[in-house]
Amino acid sequence: METVMRIGELGAAAGVDIETIRYYEKTGLLPDPARSTNGYRAYGPAHLERLAFIRHCRALDIPLADVKRLLEFVACPENDCGDIDRLIDAQLARVRARLKSMQALERQLASLRGRCGVAHVAGDCGILHELVAAARGEACACHIEGLPGSKKAEMSTRPSVRRSGA
Amino acid sequence: METVMRIGELGAAAGVDIETIRYYEKTGLLPDPARSTNGYRAYGPAHLERLAFIRHCRALDIPLADVKRLLEFVACPENDCGDIDRLIDAQLARVRARLKSMQALERQLASLRGRCGVAHVAGDCGILHELVAAARGEACACHIEGLPGSKKAEMSTRPSVRRSGA
DNA sequence: GCTTGACTCTGGAGTGACTACGGGGTGTGA
DNA sequence: TCACACCCCGTAGTCACTCCAGAGTCAAGC
Numbered sequence: 001m002e003t004v005m006r007i008g009e010l011g012a013a014a015g016v017d018i019e020t021i022r023y024y025e026k027t028g029l030l031p032d033p034a035r036s037t038n039g040y041r042a043y044g045p046a047h048l049e050r051l052a053f054i055r056h057c058r059a060l061d062i063p064l065a066d067v068k069r070l071l072e073f074v075a076c077p078e079n080d081c082g083d084i085d086r087l088i089d090a091q092l093a094r095v096r097a098r099l100k101s102m103q104a105l106e107r108q109l110a111s112l113r114g115r116c117g118v119a120h121v122a123g124d125c126g127i128l129h130e131l132v133a134a135a136r137g138e139a140c141a142c143h144i145e146g147l148p149g150s151k152k153a154e155m156s157t158r159p160s161v162r163r164s165g166a
Numbered sequence: 167m168e169t170v171m172r173i174g175e176l177g178a179a180a181g182v183d184i185e186t187i188r189y190y191e192k193t194g195l196l197p198d199p200a201r202s203t204n205g206y207r208a209y210g211p212a213h214l215e216r217l218a219f220i221r222h223c224r225a226l227d228i229p230l231a232d233v234k235r236l237l238e239f240v241a242c243p244e245n246d247c248g249d250i251d252r253l254i255d256a257q258l259a260r261v262r263a264r265l266k267s268m269q270a271l272e273r274q275l276a277s278l279r280g281r282c283g284v285a286h287v288a289g290d291c292g293i294l295h296e297l298v299a300a301a302r303g304e305a306c307a308c309h310i311e312g313l314p315g316s317k318k319a320e321m322s323t324r325p326s327v328r329r330s331g332a
Numbered sequence: 333g334c335t336t337g338a339c340t341c342t343g344g345a346g347t348g349a350c351t352a353c354g355g356g357g358t359g360t361g362a
Numbered sequence: 363t364c365a366c367a368c369c370c371c372g373t374a375g376t377c378a379c380t381c382c383a384g385a386g387t388c389a390a391g392c
Binding site: 049052053056057059060061070073074077080081084085088089091092095096098099102103105106108109110112113120125127128131132134136 | 215218219222223226227236239240243246247250251254255257258261262264265268269271272274275276278279286291293294297298300302
């Protein structure tokens, strides 16, 4: 059976960019594969399984450092798994906190968007007025209920953005 | 009136780290301030207002590039504000998409966590079993309803993590 | 006058998880 | 022989900060 794959095939099989695969290798998440005579990486099914595991964890937003720890548990099933519990708990807590602030965010933006329906001049734009007023600390529709970011809410002095995942 | 602030005072007034202020200056979001004879930055109330505006936008998870555009609208109120609408709409769409996937994520993790209650050995850990099975593409409790990351959901081949904001 | 400590300056590097690029080598079908 | 797709490697860029080293400034206390 020809279970040996080159990097492009592995990537296609797992739905992962080849640059990402090389990145995982470089950072020690994927073991160095064998090489064909021409120097091409030669992967087997074990690599595919491991890569799929990593991507599943990443889909769960588990940081690579934690994925690494989980992989160690997979490799050493005799270890105590209390750490796994704690790891997942911590991840769940992170996600829930983030979720809460995202929901607040959504309410704020939805409220903001309602301010400006028709095309006109920026000087009259309700959105812009609202943003400026909010920055001044005046009462604004989107800060009705002590939302994160109002000035120093419990969540973060440090908001964070990702570029749109599309 | 002594409305002139040094960077530390501005930071304290706006609740922003001074490194962040310098970063905003370097990237052109905040104009270069005047300097005292000793070379220290000297800020006025306009800087504080602008900084507060930026932070409010960032609390709404608006990327700095978009904040820059909003600031241009603030500076030129005679411009057409249709772009503001679109900008906020796009931001709202981003946030809603992200929210949806976060909710799915939360369900997945919560379901995962339920698999392993008592401390034992990793080889028997339900969480680990579930993760491995899911990576294999087998039916798993957390993928009941076509969630992102299952293999190539509409959302992203590219999950993304932030370190916990605490 | 000297020290201490808090504050400021600059430039540069590090973070996480990729993503992109440049310049080359390899393999295959026409 | 050629085009073209694939692969190699190393490096740099992305975003929004965050941290650091090494140096200068300034007021208060001794």
